[in-house]
Amino acid sequence: MSRYCSRCGKAHKACICAAIVPIDSQVELIILQHPTEEHRAMGTARILSLSLANCRLLVGEDFRQHEELNRLLAESSVQHFVLYPSEQSQSSAQLKLQAERPIRVIVLDGTWKKAFKMWQVNTQLHHLPALHLPKDLKGNYRIRKAPSENALSTVEAGYHLLQTLQPEQDFSPLMTAFDTMINYQIQQMPPGVFERNYLNKEE
Template sequence: MRPQSHCLCPLIPDLENHTRVLILQHPDEVRHALNTARLAALGLANVELRVGEHFPELEAELAGREAWLLFPGEQALCVGELVATATPAERLLIVPDGTWRKARRILHCNPWLAQLPRLSLGEGLVSRYRLRKAPGPGALSTLEAIVHCLNTLEGAGRFDALLRPFEALIDAQIAAMGEETYRRNHLGETPAD
């Protein structure tokens, strides 16, 4: 879905993941130039990407499954604590995709989803997403959050290859806007006189 000159397909790996990943993408994100959920969906074997705000069919589909919502909350379990609770093949990681506001909208439209046990990423993580300002410390892109979770659950570094097309995507965007524009708009630097 990118121009041929900016195609990322050769960089996208084909990785086997035991933990099933379900990405619930807000419709506004589908055509976004920096759509990281699509990179995850293309690079993982055991993943599904659904687009929408309302997912009424999903509640019945998930009945009886061990499903975890990757979204911060008061009772959220740090992903590292989940390692000992079940085998990866039994786990389902549900990841809302969109801005924080849009992700909250998905939870609001699907109250049963908000009732699932939650996972958080833990402290001290820094996003590589140099083109978007994070709303707070530890806020990662959808792709980065999935990579962090899967690396924690299934083996450190196993899913780092998913970050290659992500880095290339960011580098291409910076190159297209020009280094000076990037520095001014994203790093807050002012041009030297």
């Protein structure tokens, strides 16, 4: 028997499936996941793909010849965006849903360095309008050191994006599953490790 859950990909003792709540979303997410993130114990993209019916998770680094992704990007009836902050990106808070044209957002899943490389390689994404999240958001990925306090995990980015675009809907179950994963990992740490290595990381 495998040590890992076939659904969430995490070790059975760390399985988060019980915390996953199915959520419908008007906005479709396409997550391009760097291969090094696929089996990472603390990865969060799987929370989005398990929770959201309107979400696809594609693994790779170079998607230029990826048949499924390029077929999706060719659908003219859909508004396509990429969640990637740049000088030209607009805030997701300014984007309005249009009933006649569904929205599909491409999300890069990887460390900032790996996401940047994926952005450089996958030039077909450069033609899409880019979005950035409100800049005053603060991440709560407290078991993984981040370059800044407003650096977000993939599930946090997805949550804030969807909640901004669809404020009438409750996407908080995504954060509940995220907290379940984090709390389990903290409980497995030896006494004092979390407080010493993470609570004081800004000092």
